[in-house]
Amino acid sequence: MQLEVDIVSKCFENAAGKRHDVLSGIRFSLAAGEVGVFVGPSGCGKSTMLKILAGLDQDYRGHVARPAQARLGMVFQEPRLLPWRSVEDNVRLAAPDADEAKLAALFTVLELTAHRNYFPGELSLGLARRVALARAFAIQPDFLILDEPLASLDEALAARLREEIVTLVGGRSMITLLVTHNLDDAVRLGDRVFLLSARPARILTETHIDLPRSRRGDSEIASIKAGIARRTIGERAARDAS
Amino acid sequence: MLRFVSFLVFLATWWIAALFVGDAKLPAPPAVLKVMLAEAQSGALFVNLGATLARVALAFALAMSVGAAIGYLMGRVRLADRLGDPWLILLLNLPALVVIVLAYIWAGLTEVAAIAAIAINKLPTAVVTLREGTRALDRSLDEMATVFAIPPGKAFRHVVLPQLAPYIAAAARSGLSLVWKIVLVAELLGRPNGVGFEIGVAFQLFDIPLLLAYSLTFAAVVLVIETVLVQPFEMRVSRWRPRAA
Numbered sequence: 001m002q003l004e005v006d007i008v009s010k011c012f013e014n015a016a017g018k019r020h021d022v023l024s025g026i027r028f029s030l031a032a033g034e035v036g037v038f039v040g041p042s043g044c045g046k047s048t049m050l051k052i053l054a055g056l057d058q059d060y061r062g063h064v065a066r067p068a069q070a071r072l073g074m075v076f077q078e079p080r081l082l083p084w085r086s087v088e089d090n091v092r093l094a095a096p097d098a099d100e101a102k103l104a105a106l107f108t109v110l111e112l113t114a115h116r117n118y119f120p121g122e123l124s125l126g127l128a129r130r131v132a133l134a135r136a137f138a139i140q141p142d143f144l145i146l147d148e149p150l151a152s153l154d155e156a157l158a159a160r161l162r163e164e165i166v167t168l169v170g171g172r173s174m175i176t177l178l179v180t181h182n183l184d185d186a187v188r189l190g191d192r193v194f195l196l197s198a199r200p201a202r203i204l205t206e207t208h209i210d211l212p213r214s215r216r217g218d219s220e221i222a223s224i225k226a227g228i229a230r231r232t233i234g235e236r237a238a239r240d241a242s
Numbered sequence: 243m244l245r246f247v248s249f250l251v252f253l254a255t256w257w258i259a260a261l262f263v264g265d266a267k268l269p270a271p272p273a274v275l276k277v278m279l280a281e282a283q284s285g286a287l288f289v290n291l292g293a294t295l296a297r298v299a300l301a302f303a304l305a306m307s308v309g310a311a312i313g314y315l316m317g318r319v320r321l322a323d324r325l326g327d328p329w330l331i332l333l334l335n336l337p338a339l340v341v342i343v344l345a346y347i348w349a350g351l352t353e354v355a356a357i358a359a360i361a362i363n364k365l366p367t368a369v370v371t372l373r374e375g376t377r378a379l380d381r382s383l384d385e386m387a388t389v390f391a392i393p394p395g396k397a398f399r400h401v402v403l404p405q406l407a408p409y410i411a412a413a414a415r416s417g418l419s420l421v422w423k424i425v426l427v428a429e430l431l432g433r434p435n436g437v438g439f440e441i442g443v444a445f446q447l448f449d450i451p452l453l454l455a456y457s458l459t460f461a462a463v464v465l466v467i468e469t470v471l472v473q474p475f476e477m478r479v480s481r482w483r484p485r486a487a
Contacts, residue, residue: 056385072389080386084404093400094390139390 001032001070001142003053003175007062009200010048021200022048023060028194028203032067032142035169035176037186040196046179047077049201050147053177066143067175073141077148079128081120087131088116095138103138110134110164126157130164137168144169146178150185162188166213187224188216195232205231269451277455286440287459293436294425295463297353301360302421306414308361309368314406316369317376326369333366338424342431351432363424368413375409407479415472422464 010023022045030036040046051057053064054074066072081090091103107113110130120128129149136144149165150158162185169176169189180186186193187209195204207228211220253271260270281287316323316330342359349355379402387397429438437460444453 051385054389056388072391074386074389076382076386078382080382082383082401082404085400093392093396135390 001067001175002065003030003067003143003177004063004065005029005053007049007052007060007064009062010045010052010057010060012048023052023202024200025202026062028206030175030177030192032175033173035178035189035191036194037190037192038177038179038194038196039183039186040179040181040201041198042181044196044199045201046181046196047147050074050145050177050179054145070142070175071139072143072145073136073139074145075129075132075136075147075149077151079120079125079132081128081131081135083120086117086119087112087123087134090120090131091135091138094135095140098138098140106134106137106168109167126153126161129153129161133161133165133168137172140172142174144174144176146176148180149178150180150182158185165189170213183225183228184221187221187228188213193228195228207231267450269454274451274454274458277451278459281452281455287456290435290437290440290456291459291463293433294429294438294460297357297360297429297436298418298421298425301357301364301425302414302418304357305361305364305421306368306410306417309365309413309417310372310410312365313369313372314376317373317379323373330366330369333362334370338363338427342424342428346432353433356428356433360421360424360428364417364420367420368417371409371413371416372406375406378409379405404479411472411476411479415476418468418472422460426460 005026005028007023007026009021009025011019011021013019026049028036038046038049048057052060053066054072055066081087082093085093088103092098095103104113107116110133112127112130112134115123115127115131120131123131133146133149136146146165150161153161166189178186178189180189183193191209193207193209195207196202197204205228207224209216209224211224216224256268257270260268265273278287312326316326338359341362342356345355345359345362349358383401383405384397387401392401425436426438426441429436430442433439437456440456441453444450444456
């Protein structure tokens with residue numbers, strides 16, 4: 001099972017009729033069990049890329065081969081829960097076949113057990129994000145997309161949620177694609193880290209991290225980050241020279 | 243309790259006004275009540291009310307279902323919106339009387355003509371409200387339903403319909419009040435029974451107690467239906483919303 005992506009370009013036409021290139025040259029592949037993390041500045045086109053990969057946007061040049069019949073789970077940047085359904089019903093609507101034991105285990109990992117019967121309007125952003133995560137994992141996806149799952153959460157909460165994501169991702173062999181603007185999160189979560197340029201986004205560098213996630217301490221994280229930074233500067237210098 | 247007090251104030255005002263104006267123009271409550279009871283005993287009151295309510299129910303159901311479907315289509319499909327819009331504007335601004343008279347001329351003084359005319363009057367407001375509701379649908383939730391491969395029927399029921407519910411409730415509320423008003427005109431002009439017909443008779447005979455007896459019974463029925471059916475429905479569909487202070 002493999003995800004093959006080759007997006008040549010994607011452009012938008014704004015209200016004034018001007019064309020904007022959003023993506024140019026996104027080419028990579030991910031195998032099952034791998035976590036690919038995309039890091040890029042805000043507004044560089046990360047969400048646009050995810051929309052294409054999720055099959056929500058067909059209007060681009062290039063080719064995306066998703067594994068056939070892969071179940072897709074997605075965590076959007078905003079939780080996108082149905083406000084008129086309780087937490088549990090939101091999850092069950094997406095995953096009608098999920099059995100009670102698995103759901104209970106999922107709610108336990110995400111610390112949602114006490115909030116099963118709440119409506120989304122009664123939840124904080126951190127909790128709503130967790131529900132969105134629960135929904136994506138409840139369908140037992142083969143292909144999981146996470147769009148900035150830790151954005152606008154305070155550091156302590158983000159760290160906890162990051163650990164929960166690590167636990168859930170480790171428990172299932174699937175293609176995982178995560179987008180963030182935080183290099184620290186990327187290095188802690190990813191097997192492969194792709195650095196994106198500013199708009200129009202293209203892949204600047206690709207870094208493999210062979211160290212298992214559980215063995216990445218603060219010093220290892222720092223050295224991997226330094227490595228990525230060095231390579232980025234190196235590539236930029238090479239590009240400037242040519 | 244507050245409702246009861248407000249009702250008493252209404253009765254008292256009526257009674258005092260009747261004393262000033264005189265029985266010929268505004269009979270006092272007991273006189274009207276007497277006529278009401280007499281009509282009820284003869285059964286005429288129930289027959290006429292029943293006929294009117296049946297027309298209201300049919301025309302309302304017809305206009306709501308057709309109007310909601312057209313409104314949803316116009317909200318979703320640009321071409322349908324472009325094609326339908328001139329008709330919508332025409333129908334919105336066409337006086338009820340024109341529709342009713344034309345319906346009677348073309349289809350005869352029949353039940354079908356009456357119900358169709360009432361439904362056509364209510365239809366455009368339902369279309370407009372539902373079109374607005376459809377335009378306001380949250381695209382991001384549609385995307386969510388697509389990504390999670392929720393089957394279309396299920397997505398419509400659980401993702402789209404709850405978003406439309408407040409608009410349906412608003413269309414039902416404003417539509418019902420419109421139908422209440424128009425049904426009597428349609429009956430007055432071309433039906434041999436119903437509250438509108440009786441009011442027409444009372445008008446021609448200058449029988450004010452009879453006129454008031456029918457008007458007030460009708461108003462009471464409307465009030466009961468609004469409080470027993472329409473308001474609980476609105477409460478139910480919006481129960482997940484935070485309550486206004």
